[in-house]
Amino acid sequence: xxxxxxxxxxxxxxxxxxIRLSLAHELGHAVMHRFRPLQDERRAEPEAxxxxxxxxxxxxxxxxxxxxxxTLGHARxxxxxxxxxxxxxxxxxxxxxxxxxxxxxxxxxxxxxRGWRYDEPDTIRIERPELWTRVLDVHRNxxxxxxxQLAEISRVSPSVLAALFPRDFRPNLSIVxxxxxxxxxxxxxxxxxxxPLTLSVWxxxxxxxx
Numbered sequence: 001x002x003x004x005x006x007x008x009x010x011x012x013x014x015x016x017x018x019i020r021l022s023l024a025h026e027l028g029h030a031v032m033h034r035f036r037p038l039q040d041e042r043r044a045e046p047e048a049x050x051x052x053x054x055x056x057x058x059x060x061x062x063x064x065x066x067x068x069x070x071t072l073g074h075a076r077x078x079x080x081x082x083x084x085x086x087x088x089x090x091x092x093x094x095x096x097x098x099x100x101x102x103x104x105x106x107x108x109x110x111x112x113x114r115g116w117r118y119d120e121p122d123t124i125r126i127e128r129p130e131l132w133t134r135v136l137d138v139h140r141n142x143x144x145x146x147x148x149q150l151a152e153i154s155r156v157s158p159s160v161l162a163a164l165f166p167r168d169f170r171p172n173l174s175i176v177x178x179x180x181x182x183x184x185x186x187x188x189x190x191x192x193x194x195x196p197l198t199l200s201v202w203x204x205x206x207x208x209x210x
Contacts, residue, residue, distance in 0.1 A: 016124035017085040024052035053092045056084050066098040072110055076122050083124050087111060136168060 028051030033044055065078060070093055075086045082089070090111070094104035111117060139145045147169055151158040162171040 014123075014126070015085070015120070016126040017079065017083055017088070017120075019126055020056060020083055020124070021052055021085065021088055024055050025049055027055070028052050053084075053088065053095075057082055057089070057092055059096075062092075063096060063098060066093045066096075068099055068103070070099050070103060070107065072107060072114075075107070079120070079122055079124070086116065086120050132168075 025048045028048035029044065032047055032051060062078075062082065065081075066089075067074065070090070072086065075089050078084075078089050079086050087108075090099075090104060090107045093099045094101060099107075136150075139150060140147075145153075147161070148158055150169075151161045154161060156164075158169070159171050162169040
């Protein structure tokens with residue numbers, strides 16, 4: 001089996017707050033569930049989510065900032081401070097009994113009415129690991145790895161690596177001659193059925209449980 005853990009998220013996701021929570025959630029699985037089999041697999045997801053919110057919304061800093069009469073405006077301030085979505089903040093405030101269930105339902109109705117379920121205001125930028133550029137530089141320039149070799153090490157194709165890290169890898173392109181004697185241009189590839197890649201790979205866990 002693969003001894004490494006790979007956390008790969010949707011390459012087309014633009015909401016940094018969603019990516020942060022997704023990665024923290026997968027980290028929760030890695031910390032709590034990789035070596036400790038669960039008697040009840042249904043506990044895995046809520047446990048990983050609890051780990052993620054504890055990591056990103058630590059009680060010592062978060063709880064005292066949430067008033068019982070929490071508003072969406074205040075939740076937006078907390079989103080900018082903690083880098084977590086308004087919806088996750090409202091849900092966690094209710095889970096920790098910082099707001100009532102009545103307040104929770106009211107806020108979620110307001111979120112839906114404003115069309116924020118899938119597109120919230122106050123965009124959180126996607127974070128970039130500080131060592132990533134240096135790691136690539138060492139592997140390429142000091143150790144002489146090609147992008148194809150890096151893809152092999154990563155156990156994905158070069159095109160997938162380029163889709164996941166478009167600023168760091170370029171897709172492999174090839175020139176194909178036209179089929180007719182006039183050498184006409186080939187049509188543009190149709191990517192209308194392209195599905196963004198979302199993977200969560202676990203050596204000890206099945207694909208559906210991650």
